[in-house]
Amino acid sequence: MKFLTTNFLKCSVKACDSSNDNFPLQYDGEKCTLQQNNDIEFNAEFLTNILDRVDWDAILTVAANLGNDSLPREKPVLGTSGDLSEDDLAVLRDLHTLLICTSIVEGQMQCKNCGHIYYIKNGIPNLLLPPHLA
Amino acid sequence: MATKYLVYMVQVHTNFRKAELESLAELYGIKSIDFTKHDEQSPFFLVELEGDQQARDWIKRSILTRGIYEYWGEGATLEELHENVQSQPFFEHYKDTYKNDSFKFEFESYKGTSKANRVKQIESFAYLDFRGKIDLKSAKQTYTLIEEYKPLSDNVPGTVPIHLYFGRLVQRSDRLAVEKYDLKKRPYKGTTSFEAELSLVSANIAQVKPGTIMYDPFAGTGSFLCAGGHYGALVVGSDIDGRMIRGKGAAQNINSNFRHYKENNRFLDVLTMDFTHNSLRSNLVIDTILCDPPYGIREAIKVLGAKDPQRFVGKENVEIDGQKAYLRRDYIPTKKPYSLDSLLDDLLQYASERLPIGGRLAFWMPTANDENIETIIPLHSNLELKYNCVQEFNKWSRRLLVYINRGPDFHGKTNHGSSRSRSNFRDRYFKNFN
Numbered sequence: 063m064k065f066l067t068t069n070f071l072k073c074s075v076k077a078c079d080s081s082n083d084n085f086p087l088q089y090d091g092e093k094c095t096l097q098q099n100n101d102i103e104f105n106a107e108f109l110t111n112i113l114d115r116v117d118w119d120a121i122l123t124v125a126a127n128l129g130n131d132s133l134p135r136e137k138p139v140l141g142t143s144g145d146l147s148e149d150d151l152a153v154l155r156d157l158h159t160l161l162i163c164t165s166i167v168e169g170q171m172q173c174k175n176c177g178h179i180y181y182i183k184n185g186i187p188n189l190l191l192p193p194h195l196a
Numbered sequence: 197m198a199t200k201y202l203v204y205m206v207q208v209h210t211n212f213r214k215a216e217l218e219s220l221a222e223l224y225g226i227k228s229i230d231f232t233k234h235d236e237q238s239p240f241f242l243v244e245l246e247g248d249q250q251a252r253d254w255i256k257r258s259i260l261t262r263g264i265y266e267y268w269g270e271g272a273t274l275e276e277l278h279e280n281v282q283s284q285p286f287f288e289h290y291k292d293t294y295k296n297d298s299f300k301f302e303f304e305s306y307k308g309t310s311k312a313n314r315v316k317q318i319e320s321f322a323y324l325d326f327r328g329k330i331d332l333k334s335a336k337q338t339y340t341l342i343e344e345y346k347p348l349s350d351n352v353p354g355t356v357p358i359h360l361y362f363g364r365l366v367q368r369s370d371r372l373a374v375e376k377y378d379l380k381k382r383p384y385k386g387t388t389s390f391e392a393e394l395s396l397v398s399a400n401i402a403q404v405k406p407g408t409i410m411y412d413p414f415a416g417t418g419s420f421l422c423a424g425g426h427y428g429a430l431v432v433g434s435d436i437d438g439r440m441i442r443g444k445g446a447a448q449n450i451n452s453n454f455r456h457y458k459e460n461n462r463f464l465d466v467l468t469m470d471f472t473h474n475s476l477r478s479n480l481v482i483d484t485i486l487c488d489p490p491y492g493i494r495e496a497i498k499v500l501g502a503k504d505p506q507r508f509v510g511k512e513n514v515e516i517d518g519q520k521a522y523l524r525r526d527y528i529p530t531k532k533p534y535s536l537d538s539l540l541d542d543l544l545q546y547a548s549e550r551l552p553i554g555g556r557l558a559f560w561m562p563t564a565n566d567e568n569i570e571t572i573i574p575l576h577s578n579l580e581l582k583y584n585c586v587q588e589f590n591k592w593s594r595r596l597l598v599y600i601n602r603g604p605d606f607h608g609k610t611n612h613g614s615s616r617s618r619s620n621f622r623d624r625y626f627k628n629f630n
Contacts, residue, residue, distance in 0.1 A: 067432070067464060070477055070480050071475050071477065072477040073475065074473045079478065085477045102460055103458075103460075103461045108406070108428070108461065108462075111406075112407065112409075112430055162461065179523045184442065186441055186442060186465075186468055187468065187469075188438065188467075189470075189473075189475040190473075190500060190529045191529060192529050192530075193505070193508045193529065194508070194522075195522075196499075196529070
């Protein structure tokens with residue numbers, strides 16, 4: 063499961079939708095095994111578009127869960143696409159490495175509202191629920 | 197000034213063709229095309245466009261066409277064609293424009309095989325007076341003689357053309373993608389994998405755009421994810437059945453297909469998830485939803501929950517080794533059957549909440565081919581039903597339904613699953629529609 067996916071996943075429990083604590087999920091850094099895949103092509107324009115959809119605060123929170131406190135506090139502001147500076151490209155390359163190339167192969171994540179634990183197995187998150195939560 | 201172009205199309209899935217061409221035209225803001233001139237019976241479609249750039253944009257990702265040509269003329273015989281070409285008002289201008297470009301000639305035949313001497317035919321165009329080099333490998337301009345034949349019988353192709361077109365090739369279509377994504381050559385696939393051609397056509401009609409997010413809530417082996425990735429979207433899929441998503445290990449799964457196609461930067465993830473208990477955060481804009489929901493034939497329709505809730509009363513308190521059983525890594529939740537109609541209601545509701553205004557939902561729906569049972573298409577008050585394209589099989593058919601999110605002010609017609617459902621498709625399928 064790519065780091066970017068952590069930015070899209072909330073708790074599956076419907077009752078948690080009324081809470082502000084159902085996103086992002088809390089990642090257990092001790093129990094998460096990370097992997098770096100360097101064969102994924104970097105595409106600046108593509109990443110710029112996707113960056114629009116990213117909730118930066120959630121990126122910071124999850125990165126901290128996983129032991130990375132070095133990210134800038136604010137979402138990087140880039141020049142308009144097609145007109146990216148060298149600095150912009152350097153920022154995008156770093157984000158590519160973090161969001162796209164870094165994945166959680168094994169681990170677990172927990173809803174901060176209801177406490178339900180979801181597992182990531184062989185790189186695939188399992189968001190299914192037991193009947194009493196469904 | 198408008199320029200005349202000839203679109204040369206394929207005669208398969210002809211009832212999907214106009215939907216594809218209209219959707220691609222809209223995607224690139226091309227408004228000048230008169231679609232009333234499109235004829236499903238004919239592979240030829242004459243249009244007017246602003247110029248080559250529009251023609252390239254429009255056709256470059258089309259699956260159901262072969263190519264688009266700047267129109268130079270036509271005729272019932274080669275002699276008539278030559279006369280017609282030289283009589284066109286734009287003839288001198290075209291001749292002059294491309295005079296010094298390297299060039300080559302190509303031939304296309306529809307429903308026939310030519311017995312003519314192609315070299316002699318090329319020489320008969322000497323009046324074009326091109327001065328550029330002939331270059332078979334990287335010609336700047338390719339001129340094409342397209343011949344239409346009348347077949348001698350159903351399986352004997354014609355030998356004498358009945359109509360000919362001549363034009364300058366502007367853009368070949370994306371038909372090579374049908375080969376590239378051919379299921380026969382796909383590393384990981386399953387019994388529910390969707391054929392390449394119609395999955396690509398579906399992605400075109402759904403207007404999957406580069407750099408946007410496409411979601412398939414019933415991803416299975418990822419056929420529609422492949423199609424969406426081909427058109428440059430970041431694709432994410434989910435399925436309640438983890439087996440298909442997992443595949444056969446890292447070497448043979450959905451991700452390995454994307455690596456095989458050298459498009460793995462478009463693939464986000466597949467999630468083991470019940471679509472009706474959705475975990476994609478609710479403020480995430482999903483640009484396109486494209487899917488083939490489970491029909492209940494090859495795959496059961498299931499959602500989370502207990503079929504017999506009584507049996508599960510108190511089970512949440514079961515502990516194994518001091519830990520709640522349902523919180524363990526190896527816990528497998530129970531699932532209960534669900535109806536296709538309810539699932540489609542959920543899908544429409546979800547699309548109305550998640551798609552941007554103008555965003556498209558496209559999915560396939562199966563129906564029995566009974567004359568006396570009306571097929572009722574699911575409707576939602578925020579969604580405009582834009583296309584309903586049918587693919588016929590022997591005793592059943594499936595249709596691609598395409599909706600556009602128009603928002604709460606649209607006030608469209610609405611219906612609900614319980615009122616649509618007359619008989620269960622699965623039951624009818626297994627009774628052989630008798």
